[in-house]
Amino acid sequence: MAVPPVVGYAALHLIAVLACARTTFGDPGEPMIWPAFGIAAMWLTASAESRWRWPVTGAIGLFTAAGFVVTGAGPVVAVLEGVSAMLGAVAFLVAVTRRLPGLRTAADGRRPLSSLPDLWGLLFCAGVAALAASVPRIAGDLLLDAGRTFSVTGAAALLLRDTVAVLVFGTAARLFGSLLEADRSRIPEGLAIFAVSAGAYWAVFSSQAELPIGFVLIPLTVWAAIRLPSPVVVLHAAVFDCAALLWTVGGDGPYAVVADVELRAMLIQLYAGILACVGLSLALSRDERDTLIRRLRDSEQEATDKATMMTTVVNSMTEGLAILDHTGRLVLRNPAAGRLLGTVPAVTGGVALASDHGFFQPDGSPLSDGDLPHVRVLAGEDVQPMDVLVRNSAVPEGRIVRFNAARLSLGDGPYHVVVVFHDVTADRRHRDELMSFAGRVAHDLLNPLTTIEGWAEVLEQELAGYRPAERVERIQRAAARMRTFLNGLLAYTAARDGKLMPTTVNMALLVGDIINSRLDQAESTGAAPPYFEVGRLDPVEADPVLLRQLLENLIDNSLRTMAPGVAPYLAISCQPAPNGLLRIDILDNSLGIPPGTRHEVFTNFHREKGSTTSNGLELAICKRIVERHGGTIEATANPYGAGTRMSFTLPAGRSAYARALAPAR
DSSP states (O other), X not given: OOOOHHHHHHHHHHHHHHHHTTOBSSSSOOBSXXXXXXXXXXXXXXXXXXXXXXXXXXXXXXXXXXHHHHTTOOHHHHHHHHHHHHHHHXXXXXXXXXXOTHHHHOTTSSOSSOSHHHHHHHHHHHHHHHHHHHHHHHHHHHHHXXXXXXXXXXXXXXXXXXXXXXXXXXXXXXXXGGGGGSOGGGHHHHHHHHHHHHHHHHIIIIITTTSOOGGGGHHHHHHHHHHSOHHHHHXXXXXXXXXXXXXXXXXXXXXXXXXXXXXXXXHHHXXXXXXXXXXXHHHHHHHHHHHHHHHHHHHHHHHHHHHHHHHHHHHXXXXXEEEEOTTSBEEEEOHHHHHHHOOOTTSSTTSBOOGGGTXXXXXXXXXXXXXXXXXXXXXXXXXOOEEEEEEETTEEEEEEEEEEEEEEOOTTSOOEEEEEEEEOHHHHHHHHHHHHHHHHHHHHHHHHHHHHHHHHHHHHHHTTTSTTHHHHHHHXXXXXXXXXXXXXXXXXXXXXHSOOOOEEEOHHHHHHHHHHHHHHHHHHHTOOOOEEEEOOOXXXXXXXHXXXXXXXXXXXXXXXXXXXXXXXXXXXXEEEETTTEXXXXXXXXXXXXXXXXTTGGGSTTOOOTTOSSOOSXXXXXXXXXXXXXXXXXXXXXXXXXXXXXXXXXXXXXXXXXXXXXXOOO
C-alpha cells in the first residue's frame, strides 16, 4: 500500500531531527547537518492545498522541539528551535506561492524542478525561509546568553545551513518519487560515479585531511550532473554533502583545520551549497536542452508527417491547385493543374502563368495578362471566380476552366496567390444546351400563344357585358404572363448566343432616352413619376442593343422593387475602373436586397419574394451581357441610405469619337 505523503514527510522529518540534532561544533551549538529544515519546508508546501496545513505547521514545531529535548537541549532552546522551524516553513510556503507556484502543484505535468529559472527561484525561496528562521533563533540566543555577542560569520553559517537544507535535502525529498522513473540504463554508470565519489571524498577528507584540496571533488559533481538524471544528481549531492559535513564535524578534512568554529561552519556550508548549485545547474541545463531537442524532433516529425499528408492530399485532388509568388511565377502546382491547363513545357514551376499559355475569354475572344484573375489579385483587387477558355497544343479542343484566386499571406514576407482550377466545360455545355433548348421552345410557343391571345380577344368582344367575360380576362392575364416569360427566355438566349457588335456608345444619350421612356410610361399609367439624378456618363465600347437591354433591366428592377407609397429615386453615374474599364453605378431607394441573396439575384429564374411581374431572368440577362463584354456586376447596399447599388463594369470608349464625347475631368 502506498504511504500517504503526510505520513512519509512526518517520518522523514522526525528521523532527520533525531539523527542530526547532535551534529554540532562544540556543545552547545547549532547542528551542521540539518535536513529537517528542508523536509519541513517541502512538507508544508505539499500540504498547502489540504485541510492538514495547520496541523502540519504545528507538527513541524512539535517534532523539532521534541527532537531537541530528546537529544539533551533545554526546554527553552527546544521551543525556540520549534518556533524557528515553523516560521521558516511558513515563510518558504509564502515565497513559493508567489515566486515558484509549480513547486506546489506541478499542474502543467512537469517535474516541480525542471529548469534553471526554477532553481534560481528555489534558491531565493530557500534564502527567505532561512532568514525567517534565523532571526528568531539568533535573537533568542542573544537574549538567553547575556554574554554572547552577535557574529556576522555565525549568522551567515546559519543562513547557509538552512538554505542548503532546502536546496539539497528538501529537493531530494520532493523528487524522491522521481527516482523510480529515472533511466535505468544508467544504473551501472551511476553506481560507478557513486563508488568513485566515495573513494575521492575519503581520500580528500580522511586520508589527506591536512591538504586544502576540496576543489578536486567538483569534477565528480560535474560528471554526475552531465550523465545522471536530475533526481539522482540531487541524491548524489545530498549523500556527499552529508559526508563532507560529517567529516568536518568529526574534525577531519580540509575545513576542520580552520580554528574559528563559526568560520569553519560557514566555509563547510558554503562548500556544500556550491557543490549543490553546480550539480543542479548543469543537470537542469542538460534537461532543458534534452527537452528542447526532443520537442524539436517531435515538431520536425509532426511537420514532416503533415507535409507528407498535405502533399498526398494536394496531389490526389481532382481540382487543380497552383501557388504563385508576388512576381506571378509558379511556386507549386499539383498534377491536376497540369492536366487542366495542359501539360505544356512552359507551364512549370518558376515561370509566369500568363495568357501565352492559351487563355481566352469563354466566347473565344483574347484575354490579356492584366485580365487574368491571379494578376488582378496581385494588383490588390478582390476577384470573383472567373471562367477562362484554355486552348493550347495540349488541349487543342479547348476547355473551360474556372479560376478561383485569393491572396495568401506568408508571415511578414511578400504575399503569394493561391489559384484553384475547376473544369466547368461539361457544366457550361449542359447549361448552354438547356438554355438553347429553352430558347427554341420559347420561340416555338409564341405562335400558339399568339393564337390563344387573338381568340381570347375575339371571345372577350363577343361576351362583352356577360358574366363569363371575367373568365376570359383570366385567360388573357395568364397569356400575358406566359408571353413575358417567353420573351425573357428569348432575351437571355440572345444575350448568351448573339454575336457581339461592339461600338462606341454615348451613354449619356442612351440613359436619357431610357429615362424619358420611363417618365412617359409613368404618365400614361398614372403612377408616381420616378426622379432620376444623372451624373457624369462617359462613352463605352459595347453592343448598343445589349447595352440598352442591360440598362433597361436594371432600371426596371429598381422601379419594380420600390416600397408602396415611396416616390422612386434613382442616381446613375460612372467612374474609371482598373484595366481600361468604366464602372457604372445605379443607386435606388428601393426595399433593397437581403445580404444573403446579393449573389443569388443574378442566377436564372430568381424572383424577389412576392413578385408577380418578374420572369426571374432580368438580372441573369444583365450578368450575361456584362460578362460577355469582359466586365463584372455586383449588388450591394446603398451606401447613402436605404436601397440597392447595382455596379457593373464595361470597356471604356477608346475611339476618337469616344474621346470627343468624354467631358474633361
